[in-house]
Amino acid sequence: MSSWKIAVLGLGIIGSRAAANLTKASIGEVRTWNRTPKGLPGECATVEEAAEDANLVLLFLKDAKATREVAERIFAMPLPGEERIIVNHATVDLATTQWLASECAARGLSFLDCPFTGSREAAAGAGLVYYAGGPANLVDRVEPVLLKTAKSVLRCGEAGSATVMKLVTNLISACTVQALAESMATATRHGIAPEQLIDAVSRNACGSVLAAMKLPTMASGDFDTHFSLSNMLKDSRYVLELAEQAGIETPAIRTVSKRMQELCDQGLADKDYSALAAPYLQS
Structure with a gap:
């Protein structure tokens, strides 16, 4: 040009x-x-x-x-x-x-x-x-x-290959954040401080850049939007279409997609997708 x-x-x-x-x-x-x-x-x-x-x-x-x-x-x-x-x-x-x-x-x-x-x-x-x-x-x-x-x-x-790449990596992110939310909820209900869990995860093979970003804000209930729950829900539906076209059963992202829809219906659509942890913060 x-x-x-x-x-x-x-x-x-x-x-x-x-x-x-x-x-x-x-x-x-x-x-x-x-x-x-x-x-x-x-x-x-x-x-x-x-x-x-x-x-x-x-x-x-x-x-x-x-x-x-x-x-x-x-x-x-x-x-x-x-x-x-x-x-x-x-x-x-x-x-x-x-x-x-x-x-x-x-x-x-x-x-x-x-x-x-x-x-x-x-x-x-x-x-x-x-x-x-x-x-x-x-x-x-x-x-x-x-x-x-x-x-x-x-x-x-x-063309098309990049779309597939983006969707399958978002599958990992959505399922990971749901796993982090469940882990933190279970740990804290059994008396483990969030800071201890964050430290343990950072030293574990399951530690990641995503975990380091999301766990601290999930612990504090800070769901300021970096990537919205509604956008991650949208992407989960697209990746479910890809899996269906390939004849693959994907129970993890199917379950997380359902969970994200429930939380969007509860008014969390515009929050960060780390709001997957929100139900566990309610007394």
């Missing part, structure tokens, strides 16, 4: 921080849009205004429904004078990723399947990790932009 004209569509916890880092990097013009206006710098009133002459469109939308709706609006727009690249950072189901790839190909648009791992602090510090699915030469071209919001890019294969 002679110069980047970037549209960031979706200004939630991650998209807003990614847009800020791209603007700070001064790699080209950055315009943004959000369904509910945020009043952020460079924010446009419509998708069409934000993406009008963009040669790189980055989707940071909530789910498959929102992604398809916004993509349809982009597909209806005339192309800019040069190639347009669509990069989907939203975590969606595999069918939606395949639909995006097919629709882009039919319209002469380039497409990159590129979900991420990393939550609020990682996004603020340009420390996300992107999973990239698409042609190697396209990843090569877009990677310098991606590295303005991330610390690394993991190449997974063709």
